[in-house]
Amino acid sequence: MKHNKTNVTRRSFLKSSAIGIGVAAFGGPMVIRCSAASTAANSKVNLALVGCGGQGRGVMNWLLSCGANLVALCDPDAGQIANARKDAAGKGGEKATGYEDYRKLLDKADTFDAVLIGTPDHWHAPLCKAFMKAGKHIYCEKPLTHSVSEARQLRELARSSKVVTQMGNQGSDSSSLRRSIEIIQAGAIGPVHEIYEWGIGVTAREGRAEGEDPIPAGFNWDLWVGPSAMRPFKKGAYHPAVWRGWFDFGNGGLADFCCHSINLPMRSLDLGYPERLVTNLDKSGQQPADKPAVEFHFPARGKLPPVNLYWQGNGQPPAAVIAPVVDVHKEKDGGVLIVGEKGCIYSSHWNTDAMIRLEGEPRLKDVLQHPATKDIPQTLPRSKGHGQEFIDACRGEGKTFSDFDIGGKLTEIGLSGVLAVRAGKNLDWNGEKMEATNAPEVARLVHTEWRPRWLG
Incomplete structure (x- = not known):
């Protein structure tokens, strides 16, 4: 990376103090907040859950508390349907009809x-297409597509x-995120040239697991693989919850969390598509799995200057730049630092606890x-909760903040980086x-x- 005069000034600014930041736990799903207001029974949104694993069940429970009525459960694994029905017990979902095949x-x-x-990610787009064409509102987990x-x-x-759409990057409902967008767009931290992101997650790989095991009773393995390339079932290699480590089903940690971590910079800086993608390939042409x-x-966007976003996937911030700002011993998960000429804004991956430091200040402070x-005006609406936004919008009340246009753009940006990793070379994009x-x-x-x- 070239260091021009402006970069040196920002680096000097960052190194002028040491500040520790604690962030939310990264091990479990983000909680979707819902409005406490009651909902009339006749205005409940009838909901079908497709994909009854842990993440699907967690979001299901949140949407039920936001005014949804569970009527159907769909999964090629009968055991997962049973788990979802158990989770919905006492919440009106006990009698939800079970389906193995989404076409039924x-x-x-x-x-x-x-x-x-x-x-899993490889099923997102085929399912979204099928149900949108049927006129159904869609809440889809991130990343939006494969x-x-x-x-x-x-x-x-x-x-x-x-139709109403919402992608599951739940931190979009955060007042901290929305205030940060307003502050950056008002010019409070000055022109931004550098963004640093670091996260955790599996490193995906090509190919398939070795060996073969008997397919469990009640599990339609062919349907679970679905549109992807068929391969033998191997216990513990793909299902449940470990499919993200294979490019045929997921795209690793970058795809997993890009829709969280790129959310704030994309919105606040009007980021479009990157024009170049650079990877840290070693001498063998491979990307180090641990780093x-x-x-x-x-590129420049109107009056906004070019900006480089540096993503690192080993769970630690780049020491040379961020260590003076973030206590790496406390930072175990991930975050994003947006560096301007007059200040910086730091946030966890979830965008729920953003902090700002203006030039000359000794430490970061809550953006709120x-x-x-x-005195910077509020330009964005505040949210009753990511799930509540979706349910209300399904009723015709308001709009979602992370619809498929936003979610799709975030996904495109993140997956362009995955392309460079899989291609094993830097890309002009x-x-x-x-x-x-x-x-x-x-x-x-x-x-x-x-x-x-x-399909279809």
């Missing part, structure tokens, strides 16, 4: 209003279908309490055309080819 659920489309999709082209397709389909890293180089920014101009071979990763058997 589509045949009963008149029985539900909205769908919660909590499946490939760049799928994200673009869902953005376009959501615009034309007019994955990608640089996203964004900083006296120097109190044309985001509008979804093309790596210096690596045409990447096209096969941009446009995933799926098995047609389980």
Whole structure:
């Protein structure tokens, strides 16, 4: 990375003090807040859950508390359906109809209003397409899709279908996030040239697990693999909850958390598509599994200068730049630091606890309490909760803050970095055309080819 005069000034500013920041735990799902207001029974939103694993069940419970009525459960694993029905006991979901195949659920489309999709990533786009075309509102877990082209397709389909959509980056409801956007857009920290992000998560790999085990009773393995390339079942290798480590089903830690960590910088700095992606390949042309890293180089946007986003996936901030600001011994999970010429804003991955430090100040302060920014006007609505936004919007009351246009764009940005990792080379990226101009071979990763058997 080149160090111009402005960079040196910012680095000097960062190194002028040492500040420790504690962040929220990263091990479990983010809590979706809901309004405490009661909801009339006749205005409940009839909900179908597709993908009944732990994350799907967690979001299901939150949406039930926001005014949803569970009517259907769908999963190729009968055991997961049983787990979801147990979780819904006492919340009106005991009699929810179970389905192995989502196409059977589509045949009963008149029985539900909205769908919660909590499946592995490779199923997100096919399911979203099918249910949006059926006129159903969609809440889909992040990342929105498994490939760049799928994200673009869902953005376009959501615009034309007019259904309510929400992606599951739950920190979008945070007043801390929304106030940070207002502060940055008001110019309080000055022009931004550098963003640093660090996170945790598995490093995905190509191929498949060795060996084969008997398929458990009640588990349709062929359907679980679905549109992806078929392979033998191997106990503990893919299901449950470990599929993200395989590129055929997930895309590793970067794809997993990009929709959280890039949320604040993308919104506040009007980031479009990166024009160049740089990876930290070793001499063998491979990315170190213990220290994955990608640089996203964004061009100027109107009056906003070019900005580089440095992502590091080993759970630790880049020591040379961030150690003076963040206590690395307390920082175990991930965060984002947006560096301006007049200050910086730090947030955890969840965007729920942002802090600001202006030039000349000794330490970071809560963005909601900083006296120097109190006169910056509020330009964004405040939320009753990520889940409540979705349920209310399904009723025709208000809009969601992380619809598929926002969620799809976040996903496209994150997955462009994954492309560079999988290609094993730095990419010159044309985001509008979804093309790596210096690596045409990447096209096969941009446009995933799926098995047609389980689609449509």
